[in-house]
Amino acid sequence: MDFGFSDYLAAAALVATALNALYTKRQSDSAKTASINDYRxxxxxQHARYREAFREVRKRHKEEIRRLSRQAGDALTTIIHRFDEYDVEGHVPRYLRHLLHECSEMVFYAFRGQLAWQTGLNISHRFYQVVNVENRLNPCADHFGGxxxxxxxxxxYLADPNSYMEQDILADRYFCSLVSELKSRIDPADGVSLLVGLQDDLVAFRAEYESLLPGVRESVEQLEELIEEGAAEHFPLTESPRLHAALTREKAVLDALSYLKIPVIEKDSARHYVNFISQSIYACAxxxxxxxxxxxxWYRE
Incomplete structure (x- = not known):
């Protein structure tokens, strides 16, 4: 097939049109990129003050929370080892410290996901129900053992973040066996001595906790106000999703921390606590x- 002059002109026009379309697209893409960069x-x-406030709150509590975490670990170790002193079966087949450590850790795991976003009042109320755990066991499922x-x-948790897993552990055969064995291997007559000793083991932790509590509550209020203000901005804070999520998480964590208390049991009233096993599991959790x-x-910093 022979190409005439008009064919070459048509081909050239087609190429020119294609090049022009490509140029237009690149110009459009450049304009979009510039617009996105301008928006960012x-x-x-607009959100600089929120970032600065977040950094300031984190810095304010970083060291004191680290100290509190260490104090919690030290108190936990002391308490679980104390239990071995009360074992009527001589550490057979497992040390009581291992049983207490494992079942109280399972309680923590049941709440671990929601501790990062649930309100402190909600999470602490549900957490405190553990003080009656020994009377609420209903072993009929295998959720977490084995x-x-x-x-x-x-x-x-990832399958259903809203689930109340503290209810699930009450039905879990393995968890129930840990609690039941703890209860069967300690003489009820030793309950007062155990609870009084537990209170002594918590003295340093409680002092550290009470010292940071006012500042933590103040920060919760500050973060709550910032989040509310951010919602009313011309550019809402939610348009910076990572910053909004970080502020929300920090508020929830500090709020939960401010509510997670271990009640003081006075020496004179310790004899009234027949649920000393549950009280100990709660404290350790x-x-x-x-x-x-x-x-x-379920996120590690």
Whole structure:
């Protein structure tokens, strides 16, 4: 087939049209990129004070929370070893410290995901129900035993973040067996001595906790106000999703921390606490949680 002059002109026009379309597209892409960059720059400028406030709050509490975490770990170690002194079966087949450590850690795992976003009042109220755990056991399922329980809790949380796993452990055969064995291997007559000793073991931790509590509550209020203000901005804070998520998480963590208390049991009233096993599990679970505060939400900093 022979190409005439008009054919060459048509081909050239087609090429020119294609090149022009490509140029137009590149210009459009450049304009879009410039617009996005301009938008990001405005967001960064508008939300700068929120970033600064977040850094300031984190810096304010970093060292004191680290100290509190260490104190929680020290108290936890002392308490669980204290239990071996009361074993009527001579550490057979397992030391009581291992039983207490494992079942109280399972309680922490049940709440670990929600500790990073649930309100402190909600989480602390549900957490405190553990003080009656020995009377609420109903072993009928195998949710968390028989292997790596930590990953079992994590998978269950990721499948349903809103689930109340503290209810699930009450039905878990393995958890129930740990609590029941603890109860069967300690003479009820030793309950007063055990609870009084536990209170002594918590003195240093409590002092550290009470010293940081006012500042933590103040920071919760500050972060709550910032988040509310951010929602009313021309560029809402949610348009900086990572910053908004970081502020929200920090507020939730500090709020939960401010509510996770271990009640003081006076020496004169210790004899009234027949649920001394549950009280001990609760105290150790709180200590596990505060020791592991940087992993709340199944996220490690």
């Amino acid at each position: 720059a405005k967001l960064s400028d 292997g790596d329980s930590q990953h079992a809790f994590e998978r269950r 709180v200590l596990h949680a505060i020791q592991g505060i940087h992993s709340w939400g």
